[in-house]
Amino acid sequence: MIFRLCLAIPLLATLAMLSFPVRQSGLALFMDDNGEAAIMAISADGFTAPDGIAWHNNQLYLADEGGNAVLLRTMNKEIHRLADADAKIQSPEDVVVHADGTIFFTDDDAGGLWQINAAGAVSQLADKSQGLMSTEGLAIAPNGNLIVGDGEAHAIFEVTRQGEVSVFLGPEAGISKPESLVFDGAENLYIADNRENIVYRLDRDHKLQTLITARDGLTQPESICYHDGNLYITDDEAGKLYCYTPRDGLRTLAVFAGRLKYVQGITVGPEGSLLITVQDPKHKQGLILKVARTAEHERQQPVFTSPE
Amino acid sequence: MPDINLWLFRSFNGVAGHSWYLDSVVALAMANELIKSATIGACFFAGWYPAAAPVDMLTARRSLLIALVAAIFTLATTTVISHAVLQPRPYLQAHKVYQLKGNQLEEMPRLTFRRPLDNRAQERELAFKAGNIPPNDLGSFPSDHAGFFMCLSLGIWLASRRIGVVALAWTLFVILSGKLITGMHMPLEVAVSCLVAVVWLIACHYFARTWFDGIGDRIALWTTQHTSLTAAALFIALFEAASTFDHVKALIAAMGKHI
Numbered sequence: 001m002i003f004r005l006c007l008a009i010p011l012l013a014t015l016a017m018l019s020f021p022v023r024q025s026g027l028a029l030f031m032d033d034n035g036e037a038a039i040m041a042i043s044a045d046g047f048t049a050p051d052g053i054a055w056h057n058n059q060l061y062l063a064d065e066g067g068n069a070v071l072l073r074t075m076n077k078e079i080h081r082l083a084d085a086d087a088k089i090q091s092p093e094d095v096v097v098h099a100d101g102t103i104f105f106t107d108d109d110a111g112g113l114w115q116i117n118a119a120g121a122v123s124q125l126a127d128k129s130q131g132l133m134s135t136e137g138l139a140i141a142p143n144g145n146l147i148v149g150d151g152e153a154h155a156i157f158e159v160t161r162q163g164e165v166s167v168f169l170g171p172e173a174g175i176s177k178p179e180s181l182v183f184d185g186a187e188n189l190y191i192a193d194n195r196e197n198i199v200y201r202l203d204r205d206h207k208l209q210t211l212i213t214a215r216d217g218l219t220q221p222e223s224i225c226y227h228d229g230n231l232y233i234t235d236d237e238a239g240k241l242y243c244y245t246p247r248d249g250l251r252t253l254a255v256f257a258g259r260l261k262y263v264q265g266i267t268v269g270p271e272g273s274l275l276i277t278v279q280d281p282k283h284k285q286g287l288i289l290k291v292a293r294t295a296e297h298e299r300q301q302p303v304f305t306s307p308e
Numbered sequence: 309m310p311d312i313n314l315w316l317f318r319s320f321n322g323v324a325g326h327s328w329y330l331d332s333v334v335a336l337a338m339a340n341e342l343i344k345s346a347t348i349g350a351c352f353f354a355g356w357y358p359a360a361a362p363v364d365m366l367t368a369r370r371s372l373l374i375a376l377v378a379a380i381f382t383l384a385t386t387t388v389i390s391h392a393v394l395q396p397r398p399y400l401q402a403h404k405v406y407q408l409k410g411n412q413l414e415e416m417p418r419l420t421f422r423r424p425l426d427n428r429a430q431e432r433e434l435a436f437k438a439g440n441i442p443p444n445d446l447g448s449f450p451s452d453h454a455g456f457f458m459c460l461s462l463g464i465w466l467a468s469r470r471i472g473v474v475a476l477a478w479t480l481f482v483i484l485s486g487k488l489i490t491g492m493h494m495p496l497e498v499a500v501s502c503l504v505a506v507v508w509l510i511a512c513h514y515f516a517r518t519w520f521d522g523i524g525d526r527i528a529l530w531t532t533q534h535t536s537l538t539a540a541a542l543f544i545a546l547f548e549a550a551s552t553f554d555h556v557k558a559l560i561a562a563m564g565k566h567i
Contacts (some may be wrong), residue, residue, distance in 0.1 A: 025394045026408030027446060031437055033404055042411045217438070240439055252439020257446050258394045259408055287411070 026260035031252055036292045043285040046079030047071055050277035050286045052094035053265035063092035063105050066284055070095060070105050087122040094138040104146055106135035113148050113159050130165040132157060139181035149178025173208055180223040190231055192221035216250040227268040234263040234276060316495040320488035324424040331424035338486045339428060345550035348460055351475035352546060355467040368467035369531055370524035375463015378512040382455040382505045383552060390447035397448040399491035421491050451493045455501030456552050457483050459509055
């Protein structure tokens with residue numbers, strides 16, 4: 001009897017493990033010694049599955065895709081709900097904050113370009129009837145207008161503060177799903193195409209150049225941000241954080257696995273750190289990672305300039 | 309316990325990084341299935357055709373068949389565990405790794421690792437620097453191969469003591485030691501998988517004798533009556549066993565995509 005019990009216990013344990021999903025851990029591996037990672041916030045703090053992220057005036061803005069809300073996390077770590085389903089938003093994707101404090105965000109289900117003014121009023125600056133069917137990437141142009149990527153229209157639009165929409169880069173450019181957009185200091189626009197898995201650069205003269213493809217090791221660019229001559233890219237299929245510079249090409253900075261694998265939005269945070277949203281689709285949760293690069297990390301590179 | 313684990317690892321890994329020839333031999337034994345697993349397969353076949361009385365042959369074949377089944381269960385168990393528990397291989401722990409524990413990220417203690425001098429180890433390091441980490445390298449606990457080959461070797465030993473010693477020695481000194489020397493596994497990971505192997509081997513022997521009412525004996529008898537078919541089936545089974553059923557796994561994965 002005891003012998004049978006001794007046999008039964010490990011077997012039952014094995015069967016139980018096979019039957020019930022075991023919660024995985026998560027790993028972050030850095031390719032060099034210059035990275036430090038920490039959890040900045042978790043779902044229990046007040047969000048569900050964050051995607052787009054922005055850092056402005058020491059405050060964090062989140063496009064909570066899983067929670068259908070746009071959130072503000074203050075320095076005191078309080079989460080404030082700025083917009084949610086009551087305002088008819090469905091799946092906020094990307095968020096940016098204008099210098100005047102107006103918050104803009106995209107929604108790939110509800111479409112359009114949304115704004116939240118200083119008083120907290122939520123409204124649509126431009127909607128589906130103006131061609132913004134499924135909005136994804138969002139960036140603020142040097143002239144103050146909003147540059148909006150649309151995955152359904154396969155185009156990038158320019159939206160003025162008055163809500164006038166014009167085509168910035170049409171479908172003929174061949175961009176399938178402009179998931180993330182960012183300008184550098186020289187007015188070049190970087191575009192992450194999440195469907196064709198290419199990162200483009202559109203210079204000031206509106207010339208489009210293919211910058212990074214699968215041949216460089218890129219799998220599925222999810223979000224991009226630019227800082228100090230470095231283009232940072234998250235890849236949610238490979239679970240990687242890359243850095244691109246003209247001189248060094250595409251380098252992997254970190255590999256994420258387990259519950260940390262699905263890296264989403266990225267922005268530059270305090271002291272040049274990188275703030276990355278991570279989604280855990282299995283458990284409908286997420287978290288925010290802070291990745292700090294120690295001094296003398298990325299080599300300073302000259303920004304792109306268009307030929308005179 | 310952790311100190312013994314580390315001490316043992318350092319003892320084995322300390323052999324690496326001194327001689328390119330030695331490191332290359334160890335790496336070859338790890339990478340080449342002919343060297344690594346063909347010896348175990350050969351021992352299996354040698355045990356299958358013992359120069360003994362027919363009754364002994366039936367007993368031996370029953371043991372070997374049970375060992376094969378138990379080895380598959382062992383592999384399945386260790387594979388499931390390794391998918392559930394994220395643990396980077398020792399050679400990765402020599403780098404900066406953070407582990408998510410609860411809701412905190414903790415940096416794992418850096419492991420002192422002597423990188424072997426062979427080309428394979430150098431390529432692995434270069435691949436790591438480029439951010440190319442095989443997914444399997446993040447599921448080091450426990451060791452699939454260690455459990456699988458330990459189970460088979462023990463089964464061979466139960467079938468034939470003489471041949472089993474060869475299989476066990478090969479498993480211990482070539483396969484398991486190689487894993488520790490090259491930084492593929494920690495001693496604890498190997499030990500746990502061997503324990504899983506022992507448990508499944510005992511369980512399968514027990515179930516074959518009791519719950520399945522002597523099925524092992526009946527199948528062993530059948531193999532003597534259908535030698536050609538048995539030889540063909542064994543060839544396929546041992547061919548796959550040599551690669552720890554990697555081709556079967558790939559086939560199942562491909563079928564799963566289409567269904």
